[in-house]
Amino acid sequence: MPNQSPIWSPNETQIFESKMMQFARWAEKKWGRSLADSTALQAWSIEHTAEFWESVWDYCGVIGDKGERIVIDQDKMPGASFFPDARLNFAENLLQKTGDSTAMVFRGEDKVQASISWDELRALVSKLQQALLAEGIGKGDRVAAMMPNVIETIAAMLATASIGAIWSSCSPDFGKKGVLDRFSQIEPKIFFTCDGYWYNGKSINIEDKLAEIVPALGAKTVIIPYLGNASAVANNLPNAVTLEEFTGAFEAKEITFEQLPFDHPLYIVFSSGTTGIPKCIVHSVGGILLMHLKEHQLHYGLGEKARMFYFTTCGWMMWNWLASGLASGATLMLYDGSPFAPDGNVLFDYAEQEKFTFFGTSAKFIDAVRKGGLNPAKTHDLSNIRTVTSTGSPLAPENFDFVYSHISSTVHLASMSGGTDIAACFVGGDPTKPVYKGEIQANGLGMATEVWDDEGKPVTLEKGELVCVKPFPSMPIMFWNDEDGSKYHNAYFDRFPNIWCHGDFAEWTEHGGMIIHGRSDATLNPGGVRIGTAEIYNQVEQMSEVDEAICIGQSWESDVRVVLFVKLAAGVKLDEALVKAIKLKIRTGATPRHVPAKIIAIADIPRTKSGKITELAVRDIVHGRAVKNQEALANPEALALYENLEELTT
DSSP, X not given: OOOSSOSBOOOHHHHHHSHHHHHHXXXXXXXXXXXXXHHHHHHHHHHTHHHHHHHHHHHTTOOXXXXXXXXXXXXXXXXXXXXXXXXXXXXXXXXXXXXXXXXXXXXXXXXXXXXXXXHHHHHHHHHHHHHHHHXXXXXXXXXXXXXXXXXXXXXXXXXXXXXXXXXXXXXXXXXHHHHHHHHHHHOOSEEEEESOEEXXXXXXXXXXXXXXXXXXHOOEEEEEOSSSOHHHHHHTSTTEEEHHHHHTTOOXXXXXXXXXXXXXXXXXXXXXXXXXXXXXXXXXXXXXXXXXXXXXXXXXXXXXXXXXXXXXXXXXXXHHHHHGXXXXXXXXXXXXXXXTSSOTTHHXXXXXXXTOSEEEEEHHHHHHHHHTTOOHHHHSOOTTOOEEEEESSOOOHXXXXXXXXXXXXXXXXXXXXXXXXXXXXXXXXXXXXXXXXXXXXXXXXXOOEEEEXXXXXXXXXXXXXXXXXXXXXXXXXXXXXXXXXXXXXXXXXXXXXXXXXXXXXXEEOTTSOEEEEEEGGGOBOGGGOOBOHHHHXXXXXXXTTEEEXXXXXXXXXXXXXXXXXXXXXXXXXXXXXXXXXXXXXXXXXXXXXXXXXXXXXXXXXXXXXXXXXXXXXXXXXXXXXXXXXXXXXXXXXXXXXXXXXXXXXX
């Protein structure tokens, strides 16, 4: 059961001054509604869809022509259309600010530092735009990038968006097949990449990989200098130039922003692809802008004074989410490399030195800091941080405690959940409500999120499928190469017609918050009882003997048995006493049904490039099925550890 006492609560001043309530008071005057608190605001945002999204456009100051109609066919999923008459440009909205104040700061581990002002950013985007146009790039053309999270990556994205071309990116640690599985589907005309990158204190050379990728893509290639070897790398590749050569002929001038329909393609992002070739999910100019403005400003209070950090690579949708912070005038804090190089303090050093106000990271990072015995609250001045957000996987209850006891006792800790599929969140932070340990605080504004049982009925205080029963602006406009829309339909609307079924196993709590129990397709089903894997992880990963765990259901004797693999801390052995201790921890912290039938020590746990553990891949290996796309994994060699295990034959 959740802790009945909140772990943090905003005071009356914080509630009144929050951007969420400022917006509510503004909307009250505009529409004559009674919006006394965030609960009333949430209800209005769902019941009066057109009023709400028009208000987000106006209140957040979107640059563009809104048009007459706000939403049409809103009873159709897919099929609804927001702002069908609008014209706008994504890059124009992110580049509103001018002057010599800082737009972005970059750190590459402890090796590289850089920053850029708003005027300097506009100048770089101008030159990149002119270079793209000189190559014949125009509306609808694809521009791909295999890049670290550096300033130039965001500038290249903005230049791409300014002319109505479509951006797609991954990180340079992707293998050759992983890159080609993604980008060969979308046939880019320009390919941005780097001369290498830093990770864990080492420079990583990618020339051999590029020698195979670049000819296969057949695109004009632009090499961004990072390790100082761009010219040599470009000289050894066909149709490749350095960034300096690409933009050198152009002087900065006023940027031309192509005015585009609201649903014009902006990004192509990819599913993790561990069960086949990654799906190419296409997101729109207006949908991404409006959703991110709503989340950044109303849920997290971002504005011109914000110094916004998210630990992410360019292969995770949180990079796209971070980049949109420019639209609120925030200064972006970029980082590339290991979050533990040279040690686990590196991000907190960065936060202290650059006075972060917003610190975004993954649940796994917080857990690793806790298990590393760090205490940033004592070793660093983190007093400027107002908000800490966590996503990627459920944040365990003990890590809520850890944030408040060892990072900051005053922050708004906002666990959030959404996905690449929507490039945004279904549920997340509410600065006007208490934080309860282990829970995501609230529904996102404008998101008609519900939990349904197997019969399609909404439930509370009961586990079920996370669904969204009304359309929202950042629904994908399509999947690439899905001519009849069948792949898109089958991904989200096959189980419950006209209802978005997201694939998360979730539960509304008595506080109006949500607990995510894991992915539906990884849900365990011993004896016909559905169990979320996160419920097991929340218990076993509290133990100092266990670094990490992964849990699957193994088909066994006409049923399913729960198998738990544990990656143990250094020097720890899985003896009978530890097995008993793990089972007792799970039995008392969860239920007897959660206790695994088998507990097996394992040396490594496979995970995707964005750091998520891959239960489905392990389940396939255990059952003798091939994992179709191992290139989607950061450590595919780990899968071999799960093959033909003798412990699973009895």
